[in-house]
Amino acid sequence: MNSMKIKLLISNKYYSPSLLCNFQKLNHHIFSSSLSYSTLCNKRLFQHFVKPLNSYSYKSIHTTSYLSNKKDFYNILGVPKNASQKEIKKAYYQLAKKFHPDTNKGDPSASKKFQEVSEAYEVLGDEKKRSTYDTWGSTGNPNHMGGPGGGTGNDNFQNAWSYQSNVDAEELFRKIFNQSGFGQNSSFEEDFADSKFGFGAAEEIVVKISFEQAARGVNKDLNLNVVDICPKCRGSRCEIGYKATTCTHCNGTGMETVSRGPFLMKSTCRQCQGSRVVIKNPCIECHGKGSTVQHKKVTVPVPAGIEDGQTIRILVNRNEVFVTFKVEKSDYFRRDGSDIHTDAKISISQALLGGSIRVRGIYDDHTVQISPGTSSHTKIRLIKQGMKRVNSNLLGDHYVNIKIEVPKHLTKKQEALVKAYAELEESTPGTIKDLHYKKDGPSSDQTQSTQTADDGIFTKIKKALLG
Incomplete structure (x- = not known):
């Protein structure tokens, strides 16, 4: 049954804008139960949803103004619709800290944004509420709502979901930060808080060094994310002016005794998560962790003889960092x-x-x-x-x-000397340019001619040197 037939069934006698919610129930019941036309016309069933009125002047449904107030909680937190609970909580941490009234005194818009962020997390941080919101409160096209050709009942009313938060934003903020935990059962495994520099300390970095630095070794200064003591609370984990109190649940032991039938077992305290103390006013900067991610200059020792692509492991504060070296090529070595x-x-x-x-x-x-x-x-x-x-x-x-290195150009003197030397060579393979001589060794009857040849060579050398 389409929306046109539904409109025909709504007479002027039975319809009023004030009864829109009843009509929505009727429409949902029709399409979810697949009632027949004759069943719909049953007066008792129809009157179960709407009551007769004497006035009649409306014949169409308009819900655009209703949808215009709808909020996109995913957009408010800045996370995708497939975000995990950890990602949602991280986003809430950042935004709640950014727009907290204590850090934005005198700014009413920040307080409003803080309330909006808290409301978004209250819904998306609860899987049941999130599932309902994803089903009925996802963003859509309000032009598809009501009227002829408006589509099926599910399409029409999936955008008509709304949520009114009854939890105080500040109370939620403190509650979530107290749930941040200080032990192994916390919602995050890390014992430090995220910051504007990222969600964690650097785990791997690439360092470029010259060939000579790799050969001799050097101390390289780098800027990277490290986990260090919170600069605001100095590691106390409390807001300024507050102190941690001894956990009354475990009397400061960090352990509690749990009864399992006839047995008594000791386990980590559920109240303080084994930290032995309870922090009612956690530091906003570090979320009560005592440490934050900070951007600092760190000196990395480069060992002499390091090779290109080689990785070493160093300890920066409490974290291990893997440093991979990129050695530049040398033009000489x-x-x-x-x-x-x-x-x-x-x-x-x-x-x-x-x-x-x-x-x-x-x-x-x-x-x-x-x-x-x-x-x-x-x-x-x-x-x-x-x-x-x-x-x-x-x-x-x-x-x-x-x-x-063979010279490409010779002076006349150099050329004359080389030619003179070439005439004395006895093992030259082939010939030499502009030089004619016999390679046969002198015989016993050629002593005079050899002496004459030697005199000629020395004459050439003398002439080449003296001009």
């Missing part, structure tokens, strides 16, 4: 475990005649001796000059990879 590798360039003269070079190390600079005839890519090992191994006093080695 290359790492292989605890060993390091660097490149060093030498000239042709140093490669031929030998010499020494200065090499930058992890901890100090080193003088490296170059032996005569050193070829390119020769590796020179500097023992115990590498990286320190974490949690050990052992050191790796520093390997210097020699590279011979």
